[in-house]
Amino acid sequence: MVQTNGQFKQKSHQLWRDKSKKNQQRKPSKHIPWVDVEDDEPKTNLKRHGAMVNGDNPNRRKKPRHSYTNSSARESVQNDAPNQAGPSSPTSIQEQRKQLPIAQGREALVEEIRANDVTVLLGETGSGKTTQIPQYIFESGIAGTGVIAITQPRRVAATSLATRVALEQESPLGKLVGYSVRFDEKYNHDTRIKYMTDGMIVRELLADPNLSKYSVVIVDEAHERTLRTDLLLANLKKILKTRNGPVAPGAKGKNQSNPLKVVVMSATLDAEKFSAFFSGAKILYIQGRQHPVKIYHSAENQIDYVDSAMRTFFQIHIDRPLGDVLIFLPGQEDIESLQASIEHFAKRLPEGVPEVLTCAMYAAQDQRKNSQVFSAAPPNTRKCILATNIAETSITIPGVKYVIDTGKCKEKQFLARAAGGGLDTLLTRDITQSSAMQRCGRAGREGAGFCFRLYTDKSFKDMEVSAQPEIVRCSLASSILQLRCLDLHLEELDLMDAPDIDSIQSSLKTLWLLGAIDNTGKLTQAGREMAAFPLEPQYACAVVASKNYGCTSEVLDIVAVISASSKLYIDVAEQRESAAEVRRKFRHPTGDHMTTLNVVRAYREVTADKNVVSGPGTGNKEKSAKKEWCRKHFLNEQALSEANDIRKQLETVCERNNINHTLSTTSRTSQKDDDSKGYAEDEAILRSFGHGLAENSAFLQPDGSYKQTMGPSAVKIHPSSTMCEKKVPAIIYDELVYTNSIYARGVSYIPKGFFSSFAAFQQRKA
DNA sequence: GAGCACTGC
CATH class of the missing domain: 3.40.50.300 (P-loop containing nucleotide triphosphate hydrolases)
Structure with missing residues (x-):
């Protein structure tokens, strides 16, 4: 799995590359045998009560x-x-x-x-x-x-x-x-x-x-x-x-x-x-309107699905009439590797075989590249689209006649019991039956299509019927907080699927640490304020805490970027180093939160500069200047403009809750009298985040590793962080994700004395 | 030493 780009390129020259060590013993056959299962349709468990409303058939x-x-x-x-x-x-x-x-x-x-x-x-x-x-x-x-x-x-x-x-x-x-x-x-x-x-x-x-x-x-x-x-x-x-409900006796039937x-x-x-x-x-x-899709299962499960997908693609490409191919893969890494392999072999096709145009689609990729999947392939060319689950529900790609389904996806799951405040895992797993059907349906949008599954018919039948509902795999802190505002308790609600008791308790603990509920589980005034924000409770807490440090304006900027739906940094494997170089000027020694603030401020200056020249057409000029600036710095403009919208929304929530969102470290007048308690700008901001992220914190160990302050796990700083390789006594982080190892992402230094004062703060409340 | 997809009076 640990492949540098260099290694990867070398490997892509071999037809039978080993994606991971566990595949070493496998002797792949050159041609994947397919089993036609068109007439063996999956059981759908549909015992219908009542009418088929348009039942002409x-x-x-x-x-x-x-x-x-x-x-x-x-x-x-x-x-x-x-x-x-x-x-x-x-x-x-x-x-x-x-x-x-x-x-x-x-x-x-x-x-x-x-x-x-x-x-x-x-x-x-x-x-x-x-x-x-x-x-x-x-x-x-x-x-x-x-x-x-x-x-x-x-x-x-x-x-x-x-x-x-x-x-x-x-x-x-x-x-x-x-x-x-x-x-x-x-x-x-x-x-x-x-x-x-x-x-x-x-x-x-x-x-x-x-x-x-x-x-x-x-x-x-x-x-x-x-x-x-x-x-x-x-x-x-x-x-x-x-x-x-029935009218209560005596009461007029208002209900x-x-x-x-x-x-x-x-x-x-x-x-x-x-x-x-x-x-x-x-x-x-x-009844719907869907063209038939012929489904093939492989005779054996294809363990190295990336390699099998490539061979299947070329089987289709050589044997079958034109029509675009959509390949479902679990993540960016597999997409990048398969795309390189397909492009490599597409150059060596025999005479007379159509050209191949590959394009990739995944959420982390910038929008312009993602939108390339919608443009039609040139004549005598077959388009090959490599996509994550994004193409399963969110986006419909025209022209697809063939689907190759690896049967894998990545899924985030919240493990309440693991690692202190809970741990998000992001692991590759088998898809569900309904997901498989969804994927194959993508081939039948415009005409009869074909779906090649890189797993057996038996594997399909062994899959879960449908995915676990989100409520059993997510952190519930935010929902519990909202329900408490209605005097409702999640555990008393009649839910279709009840979440695990551990998950509820872990979320309650989180809310208590944030000061949103008291020792008896009752909603606090601060908790009510937090619930008003369309933010994760951790960040709502940071905003509320920022009142005391006189830096609400800055905290809003950072929180808005963190909670935007798209990532701030555009990450393309080949350009990682040049991107890091050009973004170096934003780096702040305390870590990712202040670095984010620097990016937001720089972005705002680009806008301000262009405003100096006003006149007709300035709007477009300003737009393209911003776009160009973002492109140059490998920044996602969508994230920055969404963050701007979020900030405005948060400002109105602040106003309703009497929080002065203009309080800024840059507009301080006197050291003594303001709310900042005399802290330097970065320290005031980081302390605000410290309140929200106290559960997400780790101390440096003598051996140079970090260990959670409120949990048992050793955590590594994610390589994308500005704090990677740095050693500071204590850190806070936005999230902990288990992929190959437990990584903290969105990491900042937190002042040494913070946690002792935080503990005192907690005790005062209790 | 490396990221599935969504969403919020």
Whole structure:
């Protein structure tokens, strides 16, 4: 596994390269034998209660296709997109609506939803359920005067769906049809169909625990089982009892006047579980529009999946008609290595074989490169896309006819019991059946396709049916804190899957150390303040603590970058050294947090410089100057501009909580009278973070290694950190991730005396 | 000595 680039390049010249030592004994066959399993479809466990709503073909009901995919939301939008160019005339949009597979079941669907409080809809890809169901409900009057909410796990889905549905309703976006996602909302008092992220509706729960303004809540992509979806489902079950429950004797039926309807939409196999959770709610099945995908399994499991993927690619390339190939791999490292191998061998193909164009797609790669997967291959060229799970749900790539599925992915898992404050693992593991079906569905978007699985049919059957819900694999600190604000306890909530008691206790301990709850487990005033921030409790705590050090402005800058969704630094293996060189000027001796602040300040100066020359067209100039500056420094502009949005949002939260966010170390007047307690700038900032990250701290040992202060583990500083190789008495870190070893990432020096004063601080509180 | 994917009044 430990390969430098040099070693790697050498190895890629050998056809049978050993990716890891454990593969040494294996004698790979030159040609992978494939087993055709088209007629041996996986058992889907679909015992459907109730109607198949568009059942013109009763056989389909017994034998659904493999290729459910779960992002029908985005799919239906994207599928329809090409048609939007010509038919902006209302009739053709209405024609399109009528032609969707779901349209013929419309009346049946509406009647079922009208008759039941809770309905579970199982819809295949391209059925149009996400765009049509809300409109059917609205048009049939089921929703009364209330708002129909449709939740989505991802922001882009919510906004693009709302755009499409507004078009179908022939109403400008933000009126009848609107959306609400972080940093962006378009809706008004007349909005009746509202697409929103699941995170947003969970936030709304805090202000309105009964979600009283919604008459219908549609939980889409429920099978993804995000933490927020699970919390929402639990709350919906509770709300149903209140709003739809029997009228209490003597009380006037106020609860009947505002009943709630819940529609749970899923694209995979666990419809029964949702049904059971809502006491046997009716399951309706909607047929999709998906081309057949022929599935091949390898006769043997391919242990060296990178090598097997390469051989499979060339088998396809040489034997099969043109059509792009999508290869699913677990991570960046494998993608970079496979891309190099494929490019190497593509140069040595015999005459007459088409050219190969490779492109890679993973979250850490910069957007411009990622977007290359969308451009069509030149004539007589086959495009080969190497992607992580990002291509499984989030993004749909056109032109794919062949999928190669390694059967692996990386998954983050929170181990509450390990290493003090918990430990995130990021390890390669086998995918699930529904993930495998999702991946193969990617080959059938535009026509019949082929899916090559680098594992046996038996391995497929041995896979978990669906992924573990997020709630059992994540830190719960943030959710517990939010629930405490509603006087709710996570452990008392009726959840579909309850998290481990260890996980709850570890999160409670974290919250106690942050001062968010007291010794009796009661929410503190500080805890209430922390909960107001859309931040991990650790960073909300740092912001709250910064009041006392007079550096809220700086802490907000750093926290905003840390909590942005994309990484600040662009990391390309071949350019690591030049990137480190050009970014050296940002380095701060205390480590990564202050270094981040330096980057933010420098970025802001680029903007300020360009503002000096004002006039028409300056905006674009400024934009391109920023872009160029980021490119030059291997910085991700998306991260910086998102951080800017987050900062603005955090400022408004500060204002509501009477936290002065303008308090800055640079605007201090007198040493004695300000809030900084006389600390130097960096020390004030790091002490603020120290409060949030006390659990994430380590002391230097005599042998030069670091050991956790609140846990048993030895930790290494991640090589990407500015603190790597440095020896300071104590460090704090943003996270601890176990990959090949336990690495601390986002590391800073913390003043020696901090922890003794912190301990005293804790005792005072207790 | 090296990073799966999402999200937040």
